[in-house]
Amino acid sequence: MNADFPVFDLGAFEDADPAIKAEQGRQVDRICRETGFLAVTNHGVPAQVIESVWQAAQEFFDLPADVKQRAKAPYDGYPYGYLGPELEALAKSRGVDTPPDLKESFNGGPASAPPGMDDPEALEFCYAKTIWPDAPAGFVEAWRTYYGSMEALAARVMRVFAVALELPENHFEAFIDAPISALRALNYPRQTSAPRPGQLRAGAHTDYGSLTILLPQEGSRGLEIMAPDGNWLSVPPVPGAFVINIGDLMARWTNDRWVSTLHRVVNPPPEEGGMERRQSLAFFHQPNWHARIECLPSCLPAGKTPKYEPVLSGPYLMAKFRATTVPAAS
Ligand SMILES: O=C(O)CCC(=O)C(=O)O
Numbered sequence: 001m002n003a004d005f006p007v008f009d010l011g012a013f014e015d016a017d018p019a020i021k022a023e024q025g026r027q028v029d030r031i032c033r034e035t036g037f038l039a040v041t042n043h044g045v046p047a048q049v050i051e052s053v054w055q056a057a058q059e060f061f062d063l064p065a066d067v068k069q070r071a072k073a074p075y076d077g078y079p080y081g082y083l084g085p086e087l088e089a090l091a092k093s094r095g096v097d098t099p100p101d102l103k104e105s106f107n108g109g110p111a112s113a114p115p116g117m118d119d120p121e122a123l124e125f126c127y128a129k130t131i132w133p134d135a136p137a138g139f140v141e142a143w144r145t146y147y148g149s150m151e152a153l154a155a156r157v158m159r160v161f162a163v164a165l166e167l168p169e170n171h172f173e174a175f176i177d178a179p180i181s182a183l184r185a186l187n188y189p190r191q192t193s194a195p196r197p198g199q200l201r202a203g204a205h206t207d208y209g210s211l212t213i214l215l216p217q218e219g220s221r222g223l224e225i226m227a228p229d230g231n232w233l234s235v236p237p238v239p240g241a242f243v244i245n246i247g248d249l250m251a252r253w254t255n256d257r258w259v260s261t262l263h264r265v266v267n268p269p270p271e272e273g274g275m276e277r278r279q280s281l282a283f284f285h286q287p288n289w290h291a292r293i294e295c296l297p298s299c300l301p302a303g304k305t306p307k308y309e310p311v312l313s314g315p316y317l318m319a320k321f322r323a324t325t326v327p328a329a330s
């Protein structure tokens with residue numbers, strides 16, 4: 001048990017006066033320099049919003065395979081809809097060849113494109129239609145409500161990050177007012193046979209964007225992060241909390257002051273009777289398509305040049321995403 005997994009009280013931060021906020025920001029800065037993983041409590045997302053999408057996702061994953069396939073992505077590399085078992089290997093994003101991950105997922109994007117958006121790649125990719133399942137009833141509404149709650153929560157966490165980086169609290173606002181985030185419901189099915197060598201529920205990877213809001217199944221285990229000493233550390237269940245972690249884009253934005261930590265989901269140990277299924281929800285927050293991500297002013301030591309060229313959020317995400325899709329067998 002990791003008694004020391006950091007827990008951050010978001011409501012208390014928001015109610016605090018500037019001096020306390022600055023002090024809490026320094027704590028968040030320290031966490032993000034070390035692992036970039038923390039649990040966020042007192043987040044204000046209504047239990048009902050979480051419960052509804054959780055239930056809807058569970059019922060969807062319980063449907064027969066052929067029914068789920070009706071919501072499948074229309075072609076390889078399409079970002080949204082149902083992605084069946086063994087179609088993705090996250091370790092490939094780092095050039096590591098493993099068997100496909102033991103999971104299935106349902107993915108959805110932003111509700112609509114912002115007015116004036118005419119970039120063909122953005123329209124074809126981030127703003128592509130979500131392929132909705134026709135069952136269970138209420139799925140779309142529950143999904144959209146949760147997606148909206150995650151957009152709002154991510155914006156609040158970005159305010160904490162701004163303070164942690166000694167920037168004005170609203171620094172990130174203009175970069176994230178038309179975000180191209182994705183919500184993914186994950187199901188790691190009950191394992192009835194032994195995994196292949198090197199096969200995990202989710203291979204070791206870093207996330208791509210600014211931050212991820214993860215909701216692991218209550219009380220579940222399996223998520224591991226790489227500690228600064230190189231050892232895998234299991235993330236303990238924190239009741240009522242979301243697990244927040246930063247992604248590659250935030251590492252880049254901060255000139256590597258913050259780390260986008262390697263993480264994975266391991267198979268349950270059979271000797272603990274742990275072949276059971278595990279569900280999670282992952283919201284991948286990503287700045288506006290056109291947001292130019294270049295070294296933040298507070299992250300560049302005097303006299304130094306930034307480590308990275310500026311990138312645009314959307315095209316950067318596309319390149320990352322395409323590297324992980326396992327091509328269909330021919
Ligand atoms: O299911 C989990 O706990 C983590 C999933 C994850 O890291 C991802 O999908 O990027």
Ligand SMILES: [Fe+2]
Binds near residue numbers: 206207263
């Ligand atoms: Fe991840």
